[in-house]
Amino acid sequence: MLSSLQKISALIGNTPVVELNMPGVSLFTKLEYRNYSGSIKDRAAFSILSNAIRSGRINSDTLIVESSSGNFAIALARICKDIGLRFIPVIDPNINRENEAMLRLFTDRVVKVEKEDSTGGYLLTRIETVKELCAQYPNSFWTNQYDNPDNFKGYYNTLGKEICDRFEHLDYMFIAVSSCGTISGISQKVKEKFPDITIVAVDIEGSVIFNVPPQKRYVSGLGSSKVPSILEHAIIDEIMIVSHEELVAGCHELVRDQNIFAGASSGAVYAAIKNYFASHAIQGTPVTLFCCADRGDSYINNVYDKKWVNNMMEKLSTIKA
Ligand SMILES: Cc1ncc(COP(=O)(O)O)c(C=O)c1O
Numbered sequence: 001m002l003s004s005l006q007k008i009s010a011l012i013g014n015t016p017v018v019e020l021n022m023p024g025v026s027l028f029t030k031l032e033y034r035n036y037s038g039s040i041k042d043r044a045a046f047s048i049l050s051n052a053i054r055s056g057r058i059n060s061d062t063l064i065v066e067s068s069s070g071n072f073a074i075a076l077a078r079i080c081k082d083i084g085l086r087f088i089p090v091i092d093p094n095i096n097r098e099n100e101a102m103l104r105l106f107t108d109r110v111v112k113v114e115k116e117d118s119t120g121g122y123l124l125t126r127i128e129t130v131k132e133l134c135a136q137y138p139n140s141f142w143t144n145q146y147d148n149p150d151n152f153k154g155y156y157n158t159l160g161k162e163i164c165d166r167f168e169h170l171d172y173m174f175i176a177v178s179s180c181g182t183i184s185g186i187s188q189k190v191k192e193k194f195p196d197i198t199i200v201a202v203d204i205e206g207s208v209i210f211n212v213p214p215q216k217r218y219v220s221g222l223g224s225s226k227v228p229s230i231l232e233h234a235i236i237d238e239i240m241i242v243s244h245e246e247l248v249a250g251c252h253e254l255v256r257d258q259n260i261f262a263g264a265s266s267g268a269v270y271a272a273i274k275n276y277f278a279s280h281a282i283q284g285t286p287v288t289l290f291c292c293a294d295r296g297d298s299y300i301n302n303v304y305d306k307k308w309v310n311n312m313m314e315k316l317s318t319i320k321a
Pocket residue numbers: 039040041070071072176177178179180181182183220221222263264265266293294
């Protein structure tokens with residue numbers, strides 16, 4: 001497994017940084033969608049699996065289990081396939097059809113929970129199902145991205161380091177949050193080299209990470225219905241909560257103004273950056289960085305689909321009325 005890990009490690013990280021065009025801001029984005037399985041989550045999956053293999057917690061017969069319907073499950077599926085480990089993703093009916101198709105393609109078994117939990121969502125049922133699977137298979141390993149410190153350590157050691165190596169000076173980083181691995185790892189690392197940098201966490205309305213009232217969320221990639229324990233490792237200066245409308249506009253503006261076709265979290269962060277600099281009087285031209293965490297492909301039938309967007313807006317206006 002160690003030699004397969006070594007081969008995969010060459011395919012993760014060292015993603016390109018490109019300069020964008022935004023008046024008054026020296027804006028850069030790191031194209032994390034150029035990672036192996038297409039997202040920033042390759043770094044977390046690789047870090048968690050490789051550390052568990054090195055420590056002996058995972059051997060070649062271990063079954064990997066995780067509750068995830070998104071990029072983290074896809075990253076685990078691809079890496080596990082490469083190193084010959086079985087992986088069962090636990091998903092729910094809210095998964096988008098592109099991700100479900102991908103997971104069914106790259107794993108032998110997908111478990112889809114159908115029962116809503118006491119909060120009206122599926123998170124608690126998914127976690128319960130993960131625990132049941134782990135009890136059923138004694139040699140199993142729950143990667144547990146929300147609580148596993150190897151999640152944020154992966155970002156500290158790789159993405160954070162790449163950013164420090166690439167820039168001489170940085171004023172701002174805007175970072176989307178879900179498990180909070182990215183923001184914890186990056187904020188710790190970049191604050192060592194750039195102590196005056198402002199780290200802005202970007203979340204979506206309805207996510208409970210920063211004590212915003214829970215509400216149905218219609219897009220994947222950012223937000224969470226529980227507060228991840230690894231958030232306590234993050235060094236955050238400011239928090240911005242983006243609405244669904246702003247997120248969709250951000251995605252479309254990235255295409256229109258920057259020719260970048262990226263996913264929901266990238267659009268949310270882009271919208272946050274535009275709002276931030278429109279409403280703050282900043283001296284000089286701040287050097288600002290964000291990540292494009294995944295591509296737009298798996299959002300083509302939602303965020304990039306007019307009919308879907310209109311439908312979502314209608315549902316949201318009923319909720320907000
Ligand atoms: C597209 C995308 N952006 C941002 C994030 C947030 O990253 P983290 O879980 O490290 O907070 C995720 C997490 O799944 C993601 O898939």
